[in-house]
Amino acid sequence: MNHTDHLLIFEPEMAGHQPLYIRLLYHYLLENKPTLKVTFVVHPDINKRLVKEDGIKLQTVGNKINLVFLNETEISASLHNTLWIRAVNRWRLMKKYLKTTGANHGHFLYFDHIQFPLALRLPFLPEKKISGLLFQPPMLDFYGDEKNLKEVIRNYRKKWFYTLMLNNTALSFVYTLNPLFPSYARKHFTNGNKAYHLPDPSMFPTGDINLSDEDCALTKHVGENRKLFLLFGALTKRKGIFEVMEALKHLEPEYISQIAVVFAGKLEAGIRSTFLDKVDFYKQNNPNANLHVEDRFLSTNEIISLLQYCDIVLAPYHRYFVGSSGVLLWAVGAKKPVLTSNYGLLGYQVQKYHLGISIDTTKPKLIADAFRRYLNNPDDYERNTSGMERLHAESLPENFARIFFSKFL
Template sequence: MADAPPRHILIFEPDERGHAREWFEHLTRFAAERHPYLKLTLAVPRRLAEAIHVPPSTSIQTLSEKEERRSLAPQLAVSGMGRWNTMQSHLASSGADYGFFLGLDHITLPLALGLRARRPVSGILFRPSAHYDDDHAASRTSLKERIRDLRKQVLYALMLRNPSLDIVFSLDPYFLSTTATSKVRGLVDPAFPLPAPSPEAAGIRPTDGRVLFLLFGEISERKGLLALFDALAHLAPETAARMSVLVAGRIEPPLRELAAERADALRSVLPLRLSFDDRFLPAEELAGLVRRADVILAPYQRFVGSSGVMLWAASAGKPIITQDYGLIGRLTREHRLGLAVDTTDAAALASAISKAVRRGPAALAEEKTVKAFAAHRTPGRFAATILDGVLKREPSQTAAREAGEEIARSRTGHASSLR
C-alpha cells in the first residue's frame, strides 16, 4: 500500500479504442480543477496522444512501436507482461511516484505472480466476471466460461495479496461483496454528457415513420453484428417494412465483406432499410445519430464488462436492446433501460426488435429510471472516486453518498458469490 499520497501519477493505456479518450479527459480536467498541485503524465500510443484534449498541465509520453506492439499482443500473458514492463519503464523515465493502469484486467497475471513495481500501482478493473452465478443466463454458461471465471477467481485472490497493488477500482458494483479487502473500491462508468450534434448528423431519421434502430461503435463480431443479421432474417415482412437499421462505426476488416453480403441478402427478401457508415465517427456526429435513433442496439455476444453504448443510450434517454448476460444484462433489467434477451438466439433477438416496432420504443424502458441511471454516473464522480482514493482523501459529500448507496445495493441481495 502507498504510505503517502502521490505528487506525480503516471496513467498508462496502450489501446486507443474504447473508453480511453473520455476517461483521460475526465481525469485530467478534474485534476487541473481540484488538485492543481498534482502532476499527471499519460503514457499512451501516438494516435491517442494526438486525439485527446487535456489541460496544459498534463504531460504526455508516447509509447514506442515496440512497447505498443507488446502491450497489445493477442496472447494475454504476453500483453500482460508487455504492459507491466512498459509501465515500469515509464515510471522510471517520468519520475512519477505512482502508477495507474486504465485497464487493470491485463495486469492481473503479473500482479498474481507477485512481481513488484517501482512505485505503488492502482487501476480500473473492467471485467470482473467470476462472481456471477449467473443471473438469468446461468443455464447457458459454457465450460469455457466456467474455466475462465475460475481462472479469474484464482488470479484475483493472488493479485490482491501483492503489496505493490494499492487500490482496485471496479466498474462492476456487484463485485464489491465478493472481496473482503479494502483494496477494492466501487467506480461508476461515466455516462458522458452528449455533445451538441454536428450538421453531418442531420437528416438521418427517416421521414416515413419507420422506427430507427442504431448499432454503433467499434463494430466487431463480439458486438453482435452477425447475430443482428441472423435476427433480422427472422422478421416478418410487415415488421421489416416499418423499420430502418443503421450500423455506424468502423467495422473490423475481417467482417466487412461478409457484412456486405449478408446485408444484400436481407435487402433482397425483406422491405428493410439497412445502411452502413463504416468509419470512425466524431463524438459530435455520433451524438446526433444517438439522439435521432429510436432504439439503440447492443447485441453483445456474452460480453463481460461495462458498455459505453449502454451509457450513451441512457444519456440520450433511448431504450436499448442488449444481452441478458453479465453486468450489462443485470443493469439493463434492474434500471429498466430496455430489453435484455438472449442475443445468441436469433429468434429471441428478433422478438425484441419486433416488440419495439409493434409497441413503440417508449414501451421498452422506464423513462424515470433511465434518467436516474445516467444522472448517477457522472464524469466528475468517476474522476473524484479515483483521484480522491489515490490521494487518500475523503471523497466529496455527494460522491461519498452515492458510492455508499451503490455499495449497499451490491451487498444486499444483488451480488452473487465467487465460483
C-alpha cells in the same frame, strides 16, 4: 496506502472508452489543479481521435501534467494478439516508464490483462505501487440465467487468478466499473478490500445541445415511416453485430419495411470484410431493407444526433461480456430504450432501472422476436424515465474523475 505525489497513467489503446476517460481526467486536472503530478503515457494518435470527436487536444501543462507518447514498437507490443504476451509487455512498459519519469505509482486504465503478471509474481519495482481499472471482474454468483460449463470454468479460473493478484503486495488497489464487485470481492477474496467502485461515466451531455446539419447527416439514411434501430460504438464481434444480421434474416417482409438499421462506428479490422459482405448480400436479397454501415469513429455530436433520432438502441453483447457498457449509458442519457443481453451487469441494470428489454442475445431468433415485439407494441419495451434519470445522475462524468483521483490525494 503509500502517499502518491507523481501518478503515471498508462493506456496504449486508441479504440474503446479509455481515450475518453483520459480526456475526463485531463480536464479534471486542469479545472481543479490538485497538488498531484500526473504523467499520461498514451498512444501517439490519441489527439487525432479526441480532436476529431470533441475538438480537444491533450498537451503538457507546466510541471503538473506531462504527456508521453509510446513509440510504434511499444504500441505493437502492447496490442499483441496473444493475451498473456500483451499483459507481460504492458507490465514491462509500465516498469520502464515509472523509472524514466520518476513516478511512484502506476495506473493501468485497462487492468483485466494485468492479472497474469501479478498472479505469476513477475518482478516489479519494490519502491513503486500499481493500481488499475477492471472492466470485467469475476463473479461466480453473477446476475443472469444458468451458466454453461464453459462459463463456470472460465469464472473459476478468473477467481483463482484474482486471488493471487489481490494478494500481490505490489497492487495498491483496483477500481471496477461494476458496482456489485467490491462487496463480492470482500466476501470471497482475502484482500477483497482492495476493490472499489468507480462509476462508468455517461458521455451524454446535459443542457442544450446545438447540432449542425453535418452532425445530423447520418440520420438521412433513415427513410420516412421507418423505426431506427441503432447499434453504435466500436463494431466488434462481441457487440453482437453478426447476431443482428442473422436476426434480420428471420424477419418477414412486412417487418423489414418498417425499420432502418444503422451500424455506426469503427469496424474491427479482422471482421470488417466478412461483415460488410454479409450486409451487402442481405441488401441484395432484400431490396426493401434499409441498412447502413458507417465504418469510422463518430464525433460526440453525431452520436447525439443518432440517439435523438433513433427508436431503439441495440446492445446485443455476447454472454462473456459481463462489464459496464458505455452504449447503455449513452442510451440512458438520451432516454431511449435498449435491447440488450439478460446476462451480467447489463441484464442487472436493465431490469433494476427499467431501461428496455433484455434477452439471450446469443440467439438471433430471439432478437428477431424482440424486433417484432417492439414493432407490434412499443410499450412492451419497459422504459422508466425516473430509472433512467437515476442511473444517469449516478454516472455523471465529474463523479468519475473526482472519485478516480480521490485515492491518490
